[in-house]
Every structure is written in C-alpha cells, then in structure tokens.
Amino acid sequence: MNWWVHxxxxxxxxxxxxxxxxxxIFSICLHELAHGWAAIANGDRTPRELxxxxxxxxxxxxxxxLFFFAIVGIAWGQMPTRPDRYRHERMGRVLVAAAGxxxxxxxxxxxxxxxxxxxxxxESGRLSPHPQVQENIEVFLFVGGFLNVYLCAFNLLPxxxxxxxxxxxxxxxxLDRFFSQPxxxxxxxxxxxxxxxxxxxxxxxAFAVGLSAAMSAGTQALLExxxx
Numbered sequence: 001m002n003w004w005v006h007x008x009x010x011x012x013x014x015x016x017x018x019x020x021x022x023x024x025i026f027s028i029c030l031h032e033l034a035h036g037w038a039a040i041a042n043g044d045r046t047p048r049e050l051x052x053x054x055x056x057x058x059x060x061x062x063x064x065x066l067f068f069f070a071i072v073g074i075a076w077g078q079m080p081t082r083p084d085r086y087r088h089e090r091m092g093r094v095l096v097a098a099a100g101x102x103x104x105x106x107x108x109x110x111x112x113x114x115x116x117x118x119x120x121x122x123e124s125g126r127l128s129p130h131p132q133v134q135e136n137i138e139v140f141l142f143v144g145g146f147l148n149v150y151l152c153a154f155n156l157l158p159x160x161x162x163x164x165x166x167x168x169x170x171x172x173x174x175l176d177r178f179f180s181q182p183x184x185x186x187x188x189x190x191x192x193x194x195x196x197x198x199x200x201x202x203x204x205x206a207f208a209v210g211l212s213a214a215m216s217a218g219t220q221a222l223l224e225x226x227x228x
Contacts, residue, residue, distance in 0.1 A: 004073035034103035043087035097166035111144030116219025160188035
C-alpha cells in the first residue's frame, strides 16, 4: 500500500496534497468547535474552561492524531463536554452531537457554492485568471466540498465513537447504555477502521463526489441563468 502523501502528490501534485491536508485539519477543527459552541449554548462551559475553543489543531486533534494523519491519512478530534451540565440533557446531547456533522455540511455547501461561482466567473469572462490558477482554485474548493460531505455522512454512522451513535443515544436510554459499554466502544472503533479501509467506503466517496459536483454545477447554472 502506497503512502497516502505519495498517492495524492502523484494524482494532483502539490495543489491536491495541500488542499487535502488543509481541509482535513481545518474541517476537523471546525467540526469540534461546532460541538463546543453547541455545548456552551446548552449551558456547558467545559469546552471554554478547558481551553478548547480555539482553532489550534493540536488542541483538537492532539499530536497522536496529527502523527497518524501524516503516516496513514487517518485523523480525528475531540471536544470535551459534560452532558450532565446541559440545560436540556437528552435533547442537548442530540444537538451537541449533531452540531459536528452539521458544520461539515455547512462547510461543504460553502466550498461547493464557491467552486460553482468561481467556475462561472472564470468561464463567463468576468474573471481572467491564468488557466493553472483557475484549475488550482477549482481543485482546492472541490476537495473542500467533497471531503466535508464525506465527513458528514461518515460521522452519522451509528457506531461509537462517531456522532451518529451519540445522536441515537440521546433519543434512547437503552441505546445509551448499549453504546456506553466498553466492549461496544472497542468494537465500534474496529468497525469504523474496517469501513475506512474496506471497499465499503467507496459508496461514501461516490456519494460525496456526486453531491459536491451537483452543488457546484447547480450554483454555476443558477448564476448563468441570473446573468442571462
């Protein structure tokens, strides 16, 4: 198995490699901050008290996550919260857990809309960037859209420690007790790793590419219609 850095470089050069590294780290930080903002809005000031309301990737991801990202391309983050402090504990747990994927979806929408607008402005002659610059920015924005759609969908899987399991646990005390068992959490992590490395991740990738392309093309078509 080739090193992911080498694969990205061979596929798209420095631009693709930089875009991938930037969006992974930036998206994870914003994902975790969204959990923190939701927790604070629900009355839990733990994220602020522990100094996690920052864009510093070391705070959210830790050196171990950054090391794994550099070596094998896998990264994760963590936002400390205390559900017992939530103003509405059960609904608070659902909202805090859902805030992360919602942030990824918002980032995907921003990146895809920006990609569509950039393509429209370049192709219509309203902007005249160098062809290489045009392509580089398109790659950067599309990677941001694709990656965040993927992260949103992947994090909604009902397997601990992913957000999907926390959302379900907030709705059901039975599932909460089930997901809280150490054995379930350990096997949940193994399931996550299996999905990440198996061919089963291909449907997530295809879905992410398709949705990102549709949002970008839709934005471009809308702007063309408005301009015409």
